[in-house]
Amino acid sequence: MKATSHLQRPNRSLQVYAAVFLVVLYLPVLLIPLFAFNDSIYVRFPLRGFTTQWFVELWNRQPAWNAFWNSIRVGLTVAVISTVLGIVAAKAITRYRMPGRTALVTFIMMPLVIPGIIFGVALLVLLSRMGVPLSLYTVTLGHLIVCLPFAVATLLPRFEGFDRSMEEASADLGENGWWTFWRVTFPMVFPGVVASLLLTFTISFDEFIMAFFLTGTDPTLPIYIWSQLRFPQQFPSILALASLVLFFSIPLIFIAIWVGRLGVSQSSEGTAES
Amino acid sequence: MPEALDRMTRFSPTHPPPGEMPRIKTGRIATLLHRNETLRGYLLMSPTLAIMTIGIIIPFIILLVLSFWTRQGFEFDTTLTLTNYRRVASEPIFGALLARSLWISGVATITTVALCYPMAYFVAFHVRRNKMMWLILITLPFWTSYLLRVFAWKVILGYEGVINSALISLGWIEAPLEFLLYSREAVIITLAHAWAAFAILPLYVSLEKIDKSLLEAATDLGDGPVARFFRVTLPLSMPGVIAACFLIFIPTTGDYITPALLGGPDGMMIGNFIQVQFGPVNNWPMGATLSIVLMLWICAIALVFLFVTRKAQERIA
Numbered sequence: 001m002k003a004t005s006h007l008q009r010p011n012r013s014l015q016v017y018a019a020v021f022l023v024v025l026y027l028p029v030l031l032i033p034l035f036a037f038n039d040s041i042y043v044r045f046p047l048r049g050f051t052t053q054w055f056v057e058l059w060n061r062q063p064a065w066n067a068f069w070n071s072i073r074v075g076l077t078v079a080v081i082s083t084v085l086g087i088v089a090a091k092a093i094t095r096y097r098m099p100g101r102t103a104l105v106t107f108i109m110m111p112l113v114i115p116g117i118i119f120g121v122a123l124l125v126l127l128s129r130m131g132v133p134l135s136l137y138t139v140t141l142g143h144l145i146v147c148l149p150f151a152v153a154t155l156l157p158r159f160e161g162f163d164r165s166m167e168e169a170s171a172d173l174g175e176n177g178w179w180t181f182w183r184v185t186f187p188m189v190f191p192g193v194v195a196s197l198l199l200t201f202t203i204s205f206d207e208f209i210m211a212f213f214l215t216g217t218d219p220t221l222p223i224y225i226w227s228q229l230r231f232p233q234q235f236p237s238i239l240a241l242a243s244l245v246l247f248f249s250i251p252l253i254f255i256a257i258w259v260g261r262l263g264v265s266q267s268s269e270g271t272a273e274s
Numbered sequence: 275m276p277e278a279l280d281r282m283t284r285f286s287p288t289h290p291p292p293g294e295m296p297r298i299k300t301g302r303i304a305t306l307l308h309r310n311e312t313l314r315g316y317l318l319m320s321p322t323l324a325i326m327t328i329g330i331i332i333p334f335i336i337l338l339v340l341s342f343w344t345r346q347g348f349e350f351d352t353t354l355t356l357t358n359y360r361r362v363a364s365e366p367i368f369g370a371l372l373a374r375s376l377w378i379s380g381v382a383t384i385t386t387v388a389l390c391y392p393m394a395y396f397v398a399f400h401v402r403r404n405k406m407m408w409l410i411l412i413t414l415p416f417w418t419s420y421l422l423r424v425f426a427w428k429v430i431l432g433y434e435g436v437i438n439s440a441l442i443s444l445g446w447i448e449a450p451l452e453f454l455l456y457s458r459e460a461v462i463i464t465l466a467h468a469w470a471a472f473a474i475l476p477l478y479v480s481l482e483k484i485d486k487s488l489l490e491a492a493t494d495l496g497d498g499p500v501a502r503f504f505r506v507t508l509p510l511s512m513p514g515v516i517a518a519c520f521l522i523f524i525p526t527t528g529d530y531i532t533p534a535l536l537g538g539p540d541g542m543m544i545g546n547f548i549q550v551q552f553g554p555v556n557n558w559p560m561g562a563t564l565s566i567v568l569m570l571w572i573c574a575i576a577l578v579f580l581f582v583t584r585k586a587q588e589r590i591a
Contacts, residue, residue, distance in 0.1 A: 011400060014396045025412065085322040098316065122333030123333045142329070203417075
């Protein structure tokens with residue numbers, strides 16, 4: 001015990017490092033809202049004063065609204081489909097003796113590490129050979145590929161985390177598979193489902209490179225932002241748009257990670273105790 | 275709640291083996307499905323696998339085929355040739371671009387892992403309460419829009435950006451520093467910042483797993499803190515370091531946004547060139563070839579890296 005406390009003696013320089021690390025991590029993101037309220041068309045110091053005119057200008061801009069609704073529609077569709085597919089995949093992987101399990105999981109997780117641009121161009125080539133016109137549907141397909149690994153990664157620990165005998169108990173008590181799923185399995189994995197929905201929605205909402213290759217005439221929000229970056233006079237209103245996106249996505253992600261982790265750490269503690 | 279259910283099930287009578295579970299008799303296929311677990315598993319999995327096949331396998335095959343075609347005006351010449359691959363091998367611009375991409379993401383990877391290691395170490399060994407809070411705080415920015423984070427760095431490093439204008443208004447410099455934006459360094463800084471969370475998580479997991487009694491043993495046997503770190507902690511956390519390197523190096527080699535916004539002509543990477551082939555230049559077969567070549571390079575480097583680290587670990591053990 002004494003040795004442990006000796007090992008865990010607070011280390012002043014490490015603490016300072018950690019503090020600086022966090023500041024540097026957040027500073028760039030915090031600069032965006034700072035300049036969004038700055039009363040100058042140039043993004044530079046010294047600050048000129050407080051204004052909300054960039055937000056007003058943004059509010060009156062129809063293309064930005066269109067792009068926003070496009071992203072919401074794609075994001076919701078992708079979140080629901082990828083979470084349902086994630087649930088199905090996680091259940092199959094954890095509940096059945098499947099040969100080639102590891103290979104399957106690796107395959108699903110592939111889009112996590114392979115450069116997105118390769119998936120983007122590969123899908124673009126396929127769609128154009130098939131003569132499918134680019135639209136929000138093709139963006140949705142691209143986002144599904146990107147979001148599925150995150151859905152599975154969020155849901156897998158959930159399905160692994162609880163005792164299989166609970167499902168068997170339900171079957172013993174006369175429920176069929178369908179009702180066992182809704183009355184036992186689903187409530188147990190519910191936090192994972194919420195986390196997966198929130199995460200996949202945010203990833204799709206922010207995704208750029210797939211949408212860059214697969215968007216037709218209707219842009220998503222990141223594509224709209226990209227198209228406006230060429231015009232320096234648009235900078236302030238893009239900063240305003242960016243701060244709004246950050247303002248709404250940070251709490252969403254925070255809830256997602258919190259809900260997703262909370263249960264998992266509890267259940268793993270549960271198994272550790274028993 | 276989970277514990278309560280756990281206890282309930284533990285005191286319930288032993289379950290009958292799966293084969294004897296009550297079931298409704300509904301024809302042959304249902305019986306077959308009930309008997310064969312593998313089949314049921316794959317059936318349940320099939321929608322997910324179908325999407326992955328449509329979205330990954332088929333596009334990859336077509337991309338591979340396309341890379342052996344050539345452009346004919348606005349159409350493709352569909353005879354299979356190695357022309358594109360020969361051009362990539364012979365024209366120096368492709369080699370230079372590939373080498374630069376691999377070099378930039380290599381440096382970015384090493385920088386990120388080196389800077390994140392102390393942070394992961396701090397959370398694993400020195401934070402005792404609210405570890406989860408710390409981890410969320412570190413990973414949170416990673417989930418926000420990549421485009422906006424890169425854009426933020428453009429605002430910071432720009433010609434009239436935050437750093438330059440701040441230095442000028444402080445009177446430290448007279449003209450803006452030009453090397454900040456549109457350079458390889460700008461790309462490396464931005465990549466290192468943007469991918470930090472990908473390094474922290476595997477590093478943290480491997481450090482957290484280390485048996486603390488080994489550290490005590492090292493101390494008892496006379497190792498000081500520095501020797502203990504290099505002889506016990508660092509070797510035991512190598513799996514995390516390797517995982518972190520892979521997780522950053524592979525996706526960053528094909529990055530598009532960062533070099534496009536911050537790289538300038540000198541910091542352009544292979545991803546930008548692939549996009550140009552599919553966009554303005556309109557030579558899709560060449561773009562496909564470059565994508566395949568990039569994939570091959572990534573695989574080759576990953577294999578060599580794995581081989582070397584495995585050898586090194588064998589030597590230590």
